[in-house]
Amino acid sequence: MLSLLNEYRHYLGMAEGSFEEIFKLKSKKEFAVNPISLTGYLIDKKFPSEDIRTYRSMARMCPAVVSRVLRGDISAEDAASQASKQAKVDVSIARSLFERMSARPEVEHKTIVHKVEPVQRPEPSDKPVDKKPEPEVIPAEKKTIVSKEAPVHIDSRFKGVKETAVDGMEFELSLREARLKRCDRANPGASIPKTVDGLPVTIIGKEAYKGCEPIAFSVTLPETVVKIEERAFNGCHRLESIGLPNALKEIGDCAFSRCRSLKTDIPDSVAEIGKGAFEYCTSLESIAFPRIAAVSDLCFSHCVHLKSIDIPDTVTSIGDYAFEHCVELAPMNLPPSLTSIGKGAFRGCKKAESIEIPDSVKEIGAEAFCSCTDLKKIKLPKDLSKIEDRLCFGCEHLESLEIPDTVRSIGSFAFYKCNLKFLRLPRLLERIEDGAFYDCFYCTYAYLPESVTYVGKNSFPRGCKVVEPESRRRKKYYRRGD
Numbered sequence: 001m002l003s004l005l006n007e008y009r010h011y012l013g014m015a016e017g018s019f020e021e022i023f024k025l026k027s028k029k030e031f032a033v034n035p036i037s038l039t040g041y042l043i044d045k046k047f048p049s050e051d052i053r054t055y056r057s058m059a060r061m062c063p064a065v066v067s068r069v070l071r072g073d074i075s076a077e078d079a080a081s082q083a084s085k086q087a088k089v090d091v092s093i094a095r096s097l098f099e100r101m102s103a104r105p106e107v108e109h110k111t112i113v114h115k116v117e118p119v120q121r122p123e124p125s126d127k128p129v130d131k132k133p134e135p136e137v138i139p140a141e142k143k144t145i146v147s148k149e150a151p152v153h154i155d156s157r158f159k160g161v162k163e164t165a166v167d168g169m170e171f172e173l174s175l176r177e178a179r180l181k182r183c184d185r186a187n188p189g190a191s192i193p194k195t196v197d198g199l200p201v202t203i204i205g206k207e208a209y210k211g212c213e214p215i216a217f218s219v220t221l222p223e224t225v226v227k228i229e230e231r232a233f234n235g236c237h238r239l240e241s242i243g244l245p246n247a248l249k250e251i252g253d254c255a256f257s258r259c260r261s262l263k264t265d266i267p268d269s270v271a272e273i274g275k276g277a278f279e280y281c282t283s284l285e286s287i288a289f290p291r292i293a294a295v296s297d298l299c300f301s302h303c304v305h306l307k308s309i310d311i312p313d314t315v316t317s318i319g320d321y322a323f324e325h326c327v328e329l330a331p332m333n334l335p336p337s338l339t340s341i342g343k344g345a346f347r348g349c350k351k352a353e354s355i356e357i358p359d360s361v362k363e364i365g366a367e368a369f370c371s372c373t374d375l376k377k378i379k380l381p382k383d384l385s386k387i388e389d390r391l392c393f394g395c396e397h398l399e400s401l402e403i404p405d406t407v408r409s410i411g412s413f414a415f416y417k418c419n420l421k422f423l424r425l426p427r428l429l430e431r432i433e434d435g436a437f438y439d440c441f442y443c444t445y446a447y448l449p450e451s452v453t454y455v456g457k458n459s460f461p462r463g464c465k466v467v468e469p470e471s472r473r474r475k476k477y478y479r480r481g482d
Helices: 002-012 019-023 028-033 035-044 049-061 063-071 076-087 091-102 470-475
Strands: 162-166 169-173 178-182 199-204 217-220 239-243 286-288 308-310 354-356 377-379 400-402 445-447 465-467
Touching: 049 063, 049 076, 049 091, 063 076, 076 091, 377 400
Parallel strands: 178 199, 217 239, 286 308, 354 377, 445 465
Antiparallel strands: 162 169, 169 178
16 A cells, blocks of 8 residues: 555655655644545556555545554554444455555655756946837827727617616616616506617516506506516406507517406507517407417416417417316317427317317317317328327317327326217227227227237227227237236
C-alpha cells in the first residue's frame, strides 16, 4: 500500500514524505472524504475490485482505524479485527492492506540546488527615446460618438419602454402601440381607451384582469385590440359579458378560463384560440367558431351548459379534451375537413345520441367518446386503422356499431359496458386487447376472422359465443388470454 501511496503522491504532484497531506488526519470528517479520490486512483490503476471495495468500506466506516495504522499506533492484525467489526469487511483482505500500509520503507531525500543566473540589464544610451504622442483632448461639446455597429431593430411590441397610468389602469408603451398591463381593480368594468399618449391600445396583457371578482361587471374592448394574452381574464367569476372587437386575431392560453358567468361571441377575425381559453366557462350555451385551423386542447372543457357548436370546414384537428364534460352538448356536426380527434375530445358528453365521424379522419385518440352515456349510434371513418383504448368506454346505450374493415387493432376496454348485441369484426383484424368488449351483456355472438393473432383477457363478455374458423381451431397459432 505504501508504494501505492508513493505513486499517488507523485500523481498529485506532492513532495516526498508528505503522506499527511494525502489523508489530512486532522479530523475524522476530512479523513473520510479524501480517501474517495484515492479510491478513484485505485480504479485507474486496475487494482483488484475486492481490494478497492474493502478499502472504500474501511475509509468510510472506520477512518480512525486507518489513521492509526498510517501513524504506526496499531498493528495490522488488530486493525483488521476492528475493521471487520466496524466496516463488515473480510479480515484477510483488510490485514493484507494494513500490512502494506504500515510497512514504510526509508525514503531517500535529495537536495536540489538551483543555479541562479545573473540578470543582464541594458546599458544606458545617450540616444533620445521616441515618445508616443499624447492624444488630443477634445472639449465635451465637440465630441461626436460614432457607432460602428449596425442599428438595433426594436420590435413594435417591445416591452417596458415606458409605463403610464390612465384612470387607474396601467399601460406599457412601445414605439408603436400600447399594452394594458393591469386593469383598475376597484372598477374593472371601466372603459379602456383606444389610445394612450397617441399610441393605439392593441394588446390586453397577461393576467391584466386575473381574479377580478368584487362585483359583477362587463367589459367592452376597443376596436384597436388585436390580441388577448394568456390568462388575461383568468378566474373572473363575475365577468358577465365581454365585447370582443372585429379586429381581434388571437386569444391566448386560458384567457377566459373559469369565467363562470361569461357569455360572449367570438368574432370571425380570430385566427387562433389558445389551450384552455374557455375552460370552465359554465354559462356558455352556444359557440359559433371563427374560421380557425384547429380547436386547441381543453379549449371548451367543462362548459357544462354548452348545448351546440358550429365547427367550420377550416378545422382539421380537435385537440385533447377540447369538449370534455360538456354534458349538455348534443348535436355534433363534424366538418369533412377534419383529420384527427384528440384524446378525450368529447369525453363525458352525456347528451350526445348520434355521432357521425367523417371519412377524412385518420386518427381518433383514446377515450375520445368515453362516458357518452346517451350515445346510441356512432359511425367510424372508413380508413381508420386502429381503435384506441377506452374509445367508447361506458357508452351504456350504444347499440349500433360498424367497425371498418381497415381496422387491425381494437384497444383495451374500447367498448366496455356497451349495449352491443351483435359483433361483426373486420376481416383484417389482428389484435383484440384486454376487455375490449367486456360487460357487453347483450352480446351473445361474435365471429373471429382468420387474421386475428391475439385475443386478450376478458375480451368478450361471459356467455358470448365466440365462433372461430375451422382452420384457426386446427392451427391455434394465436394467443388467447381468456
